[in-house]
Amino acid sequence: MEKIIVRGGKRLEGSVKVEGAKNAVLPILAATILASEGQTKLTNVPILSDIFTLNQVLTHLNLDIEFNQDKKEILLDATNPLNFEAPFEYMSKMRASIVVMGPLLARLGHAKVALPGGCAIGTRPIDLHLKGFEAMGAKINIESGYIEAFADQLHGAHIYLDFPSVGATQNIMMAATLAEGETTIENVAREPEIVDLAIFLNRMGAKVHGAGTETIRIEGTKKLRATSHSIIPDRIEAGTFMVAAALTNGDVFIEDAIPEHNKPLISKLREMGVDFELHSNGMRVLGPAELKATDVKTMPHPGFPTDMQAQMTVAQVHAQGTSIMKETVFENRFMHMEELRRMNAEFKVDGQTLIIQGPSSLQGAEVSATDLRAAAALILAGLVSEGHTTVTQLEHLDRGYYEFHKKLQQLNADVIRVNDDSSSEAIEEEFSSLLSK
Numbered sequence: 001m002e003k004i005i006v007r008g009g010k011r012l013e014g015s016v017k018v019e020g021a022k023n024a025v026l027p028i029l030a031a032t033i034l035a036s037e038g039q040t041k042l043t044n045v046p047i048l049s050d051i052f053t054l055n056q057v058l059t060h061l062n063l064d065i066e067f068n069q070d071k072k073e074i075l076l077d078a079t080n081p082l083n084f085e086a087p088f089e090y091m092s093k094m095r096a097s098i099v100v101m102g103p104l105l106a107r108l109g110h111a112k113v114a115l116p117g118g119c120a121i122g123t124r125p126i127d128l129h130l131k132g133f134e135a136m137g138a139k140i141n142i143e144s145g146y147i148e149a150f151a152d153q154l155h156g157a158h159i160y161l162d163f164p165s166v167g168a169t170q171n172i173m174m175a176a177t178l179a180e181g182e183t184t185i186e187n188v189a190r191e192p193e194i195v196d197l198a199i200f201l202n203r204m205g206a207k208v209h210g211a212g213t214e215t216i217r218i219e220g221t222k223k224l225r226a227t228s229h230s231i232i233p234d235r236i237e238a239g240t241f242m243v244a245a246a247l248t249n250g251d252v253f254i255e256d257a258i259p260e261h262n263k264p265l266i267s268k269l270r271e272m273g274v275d276f277e278l279h280s281n282g283m284r285v286l287g288p289a290e291l292k293a294t295d296v297k298t299m300p301h302p303g304f305p306t307d308m309q310a311q312m313t314v315a316q317v318h319a320q321g322t323s324i325m326k327e328t329v330f331e332n333r334f335m336h337m338e339e340l341r342r343m344n345a346e347f348k349v350d351g352q353t354l355i356i357q358g359p360s361s362l363q364g365a366e367v368s369a370t371d372l373r374a375a376a377a378l379i380l381a382g383l384v385s386e387g388h389t390t391v392t393q394l395e396h397l398d399r400g401y402y403e404f405h406k407k408l409q410q411l412n413a414d415v416i417r418v419n420d421d422s423s424s425e426a427i428e429e430e431f432s433s434l435l436s437k
């Protein structure tokens with residue numbers, strides 16, 4: 001096991017490049033199941049544990065996969081006879097693998113997947129995915145922890161989502177590409193990752209219209225073929241570096257960050273006193289000497305993203321004045337706050353709302369990452385804490401950030417990643433070696 005140790009106090013400066021988006025590549029990998037002809041080539045693929053997990057699922061389903069990590073490129077071939085079952089062993093590792101269900105149902109008329117269950121941030125049901133499949137003619141059985149869906153031929157349908165769920169929009173959209181007739185889905189998710197998936201599907205020969213708006217219309221086709229696609233940059237990784245620059249009075253250029261994808265975050269950080277220079281190949285972020293308090297409410301896109309909530313709370317803890325954070329997307333996404341409390345953060349929790357009294361003078365402590373974005377938030381907090389902050393349970397970080405400590409080092413931060421049992425001499429030596437880099 002490894003841990004990250006942060007020695008606070010450094011101003012972040014320099015340039016950092018973001019990877020391809022985890023939340024875009026996962027559904028696109030699942031969509032390759034739909035191609036009954038040719039070999040798919042995906043580029044700008046991030047090297048993350050979630051990608052390896054989904055590749056295991058796809059390999060189990062009998063796709064041929066080659067991941068060239070040097071080139072950040074994956075080749076996939078789904079022309080073999082495919083299996084219809086994604087077992088618990090893989091589904092339990094990553095709930096996002098539920099997105100194989102729509103493509104399997106569309107391509108094979110049969111899908112059996114282990115129920116994904118909840119996770120640290122909430123219960124995360126999949127009722128909306130299943131309602132969509134049923135509306136398209138699928139029969140659903142839930143038994144012994146597995147969901148099984150059958151449909152000789154899916155047909156088009158008119159579906160209204162009670163909530164603009166990202167996963168349900170993706171699953172239903174993929175299922176509809178090979179359905180007979182036209183499917184309309186209303187109140188869909190509008191995230192940039194939905195648009196990237198629609199572009200990919202249309203390159204495969206699908207007819208998806210309206211992605212990025214509230215209504216998506218899909219004309220079913222008989223067959224889809226493999227294609228090539230470059231994954232969009234990760235707006236949440238970019239956002240995490242924006243907060244890092246904001247916190248440390250930094251001057252950071254975030255290469256490949258797309259301002260359009262991060263409007264609500266940029267707007268809130270501007271309110272807090274952060275300056276931005278927006279360029280065609282990225283953005284320069286200039287953190288102020290002192291951040292101002294601000295109120296934030298998470299919402300489906302184009303609202304403030306829940307995946308930036310934890311990182312933003314660190315900026316609020318560090319800001320002058322009282323800030324509010326209201327989480328409306330997940331019911332249990334404040335677990336990182338109790339870890340921040342050990343670092344001296346001052347706040348109150350009132351249900352789904354945080355009242356944050358800043359600025360807290362943060363003190364380094366041993367803290368544990370409870371989920372992916374909590375891991376990033378605790379490391380960010382370490383950057384502005386006195387002394388050393390040790391963050392454990394890095395398996396959460398590795399789901400969504402590639403070499404996060406190295407990218408922070410490149411920006412001048414004192415951050416190291418060491419084995420759990422490293423001696424204090426070894427740790428000091430590792431920090432000293434940063435000076436010579």
Ligand SMILES: CC(=O)N[C@H]1[C@@H](OP(=O)(O)OP(=O)(O)OC[C@H]2O[C@@H](n3ccc(=O)[nH]c3=O)[C@H](O)[C@@H]2O)O[C@H](CO)[C@@H](O)[C@@H]1O
Binds near residue numbers: 125130165
């Ligand atoms: C791999 C991936 O892309 N993950 C993202 C995706 O997750 P995911 O696709 O799981 O998130 P959803 O948009 O589906 O979930 C949002 C809310 O809707 C609820 N819900 C969802 C489906 C359903 O059938 N019934 C239901 O009640 C969920 O419990 C949650 O409270 O979008 C989330 C919201 O932006 C992000 O935080 C995740 O990073």
Ligand SMILES: C=C(OP(=O)(O)O)C(=O)O
Binds near residue numbers: 023121307372400
């Ligand atoms: C919650 C997240 O991912 P997932 O939906 O895969 O758990 C995230 O990316 O912050």
